Amino acid sequence: MKGLLISLFLLWAMPVWAIDSQLAELEKQTLPDLNEPTISITTLPNGMKLYYLQDSELPVVKLAAVMKLGNVYDSKAERGHAGFFMSLLRNGGSVTHPSRRIDEELEFLAASISSDSDNELSQLKMVCLQKDFAKVSELFFSLLLKPAFEADRLEILRKSALDGLKQRNENPMGIAGREFAQSIYGQDTPLAWLSTAETINKISVKSLKAYYATHVAANLMTLVAVSPLPVAEFTAAIHPKIANWTQQLPAPTYPLKMEKVWQPGIDLISFEGNQSAIMLGHLAETRFNPDKYAIVVANSILGGTTFGARLGDRIRTELGYAYGITASFGFDTVYGLFRIAVQTKSETTVDTIQEVKKILSDMLSTRPISSTEVAAAKDKILNPLVFEYEDAFNVVLMRMRYDYYGYPPNYVSIYQKAINAVTVEQVNDVVTRYFFPDQLRITIVGKPETIKNLNQLGKVNRLMLDEE
């Protein structure tokens, strides 16, 4: 005790400079190794896959059914179905359990079932206390395997979706994002198309049932789960609920093909307000491009976050033009999007665009990326990777998604090594081959009358958001 008191006294008396000298030392501490837990991967008798991790920390069960289903797999006639389908799968009840009863039981048990859908994968997910697993999984599998798509619930969703069309022009950055995507991809692609009253009104109970019959099958579904139960016990618990479901379908092939071609230009969409939302960019790259790691480092230096990146340092910190500015470079199954997003007051719209273009151009010419920047960017990318392992369910889901997209099983480790190996020369090489400041597509959502010096931007296509 005496020793502690003495040491505390010394610390109080310590001058600031003495403590500050520890900073470099504190930063030297190496980060822990990344250890992926052992995930059990099995194929069930009906063809479903199960990715499972036993996690005994809490008496909680999380289970998701992930389906190869999403916008990109919808035919033109099915446009807009994927999202509606997943929502009704959750909300539309089952042939054995009406939606009202399911909602009541879940809320009484403090459990949840939810759904979501992205371009290629969709999932139905349940979370409950372990003691309620039997009851909640009964509801979960009844929705998944015997959905009713109740007409009344469809009408609720339809009314809400139709009304939502009127709200989607309220947020200027929301408008900029979707119009930018359309200007790059075109309007008639699942990567950019929008719901309309026509597509919403075409959806019916019949079309949803047909959609289920043609898109949902045991061989196209993966269960992802975490619970305190040993894997054998968990599998035995769900087996009776799925054993009789043997629906099989041919695996859909990814339908989109794309050339890396886009049309540069500037679009201005009129919006009442004192601030412009701006999105600038072009097509990015595909998932397995070997230059991916150097591009990731380059984008981080350009605008991975507002703080400590070239765009934010200049646009926010030095000029005070914006609250935030970031750049993202998408690697998708087809070409993703390279996007810079920023909001600034109307008067500084043109100045901000010019500054962004200059920062991009300088990166390719007068201000190449330095080795110091590369080293810092690597740390920023690699050191937070440990958080990928914070949540047990996400660990399993991540592994399942990596497998789905065709990554190797130890991809996090491969990614870590590849980022580590990137050199400053590689980064400066990729900026000249994957970033195109002279061929930007720019979308501005703002009030034309208050945007100063608009003519300095050259030709601007003025677009109107009009009535359907």
Add this chain to the structure above:
Amino acid sequence: MVSFLARFFTLSFFLISLGCQPAKPKPEMPMAEAPAESPAGLDLRDRVRRLTLDNGLRVLLLKRGVAPVFSVQIKVTVGGIEEEPGTSGLAHFFEHMAFKGTEQIGTLDYGKEKPILDELEIIGTQVSELRRASQGTLKDEDPKLKPLLDKLADLQNQAAAFANKNEFVEIFQRNGGADLNASTSNDYTTYYVSLPANKLELWAYLESTRLRDRVLREFFSEIAVVREERRMRYDNSPDGLLYEALNNTAFSKSPYRVPVIGYANDIPLYTPAVARAFYKKYYVPARMVISMVGNFDVDQAETLIRKYFSRLPKGENPIDDFPKEKLEDYPRTVTIKGKEKSRFYLAYHRPAHPDPDDIIMDVAQSVLCEGRTSRLYKRLVLQEKKVASVDCYASIPGARLDSLFTFYAIPLAEHTNQEIAADIRLEVKKLMEEGPDDKELQIVKNNFDADLIYSLDSNEGLASKLAFYESLTGDWQYLYELQKRIHSITAADVQRVLKTYFVPGREVLAAFEQEIDNRDKLQTKSSQGGAL
């Protein structure tokens, strides 16, 4: 699922009451069921280490999880309500300044930078005073202002040459910092980050240093950033405008009237001297709570926190003294018009913690709005299909002072704000008359109990929850007191509270009404052609 404990996240709601009829006699309620014992290892009281440093700073430490990471919050009891008139938004602005570094971090040569910062402060303050004296009418081109602005710009350029921009943030980022940020509410300012477990000492060093030795670097350029933030969150958002109008209308004396971001006219008038005085007064350890959750060595964390945070001077903790709202001239109504869809807040004045009715408000919130089986969801979304969703917030805009129980809804086409507000009043009246049934109350209890378990699933969420209850009530274990009270609440309690507070004499209706023009029907774009 009822997210009961989510109320500390800011918005909560309210309720209304119309012509109060006597409640019908109800069958005798069953005896209150005591909360079940938490399974071994799940009772936080067995696991949280709580300590108070000699300077008054309180610390909560909880080891959990498998991954070698932790999340930590420093919650300071200072928010918009501490601001003086004319300095609205200063608490939030000060939170921005907390990322600008110290005398050692964020500078290339502080010895050379400091004289420039000092001169910047003198010129910037003169600019601020001129603007304040002219009540914001002075143009930048005015001969009195322009030379000062030119000088200010010149000094900012000089200072920039010695600034190591965003170094404070970058140190966290390159050491694995995730979710690094801060937030300001009417009640609190909170600094948070998640880090790898072996960066705990680095965190303690950085946070304690910035709390003690921060430099008001880039002060005047940051004002422009905050003005952009205001434009983004309030000026160009129908919800932002409506929320501001709600609080402006609901409160006349309470500081909850003032928006956290600040009024547009006040933001350009901040000066370093005023900011420094604000910091000195309110950033005292007795108003701070550190809440750390994750996979770390608790003994080591305690040692390091004592080592670094004991450096903060004790200071004097000012006594809270806020004007109370006089409930006069209600109901009140405010209407904003615009091109976006109609929507509204319907709010009722309510007392704050530690009023015993506080928790009953939460129960009313759950019964009325939480989940698909709640009364308003069933009626307005499922049965009558008049709204896509309806939200309740038990305590807007904060929890430290008397606040508002608030409903929020966006009517679907063909329905109006007034119609939905009337429906809500009727449903509240119905609940007031008949009270919640046994099953409704049991759902609330079950969800509260389950939330205590689910909350152990997230470092960040749990750190936030512990910090909130410790800051608001003085002891995070109040969570378990709440649990006990929840389990003892009866239908009659809910009826009494509704009758007391959901009355016209406490009601505020803030409505955003759509003005019909061509923009409400926008769907797709068409090219008008022509270059500008």
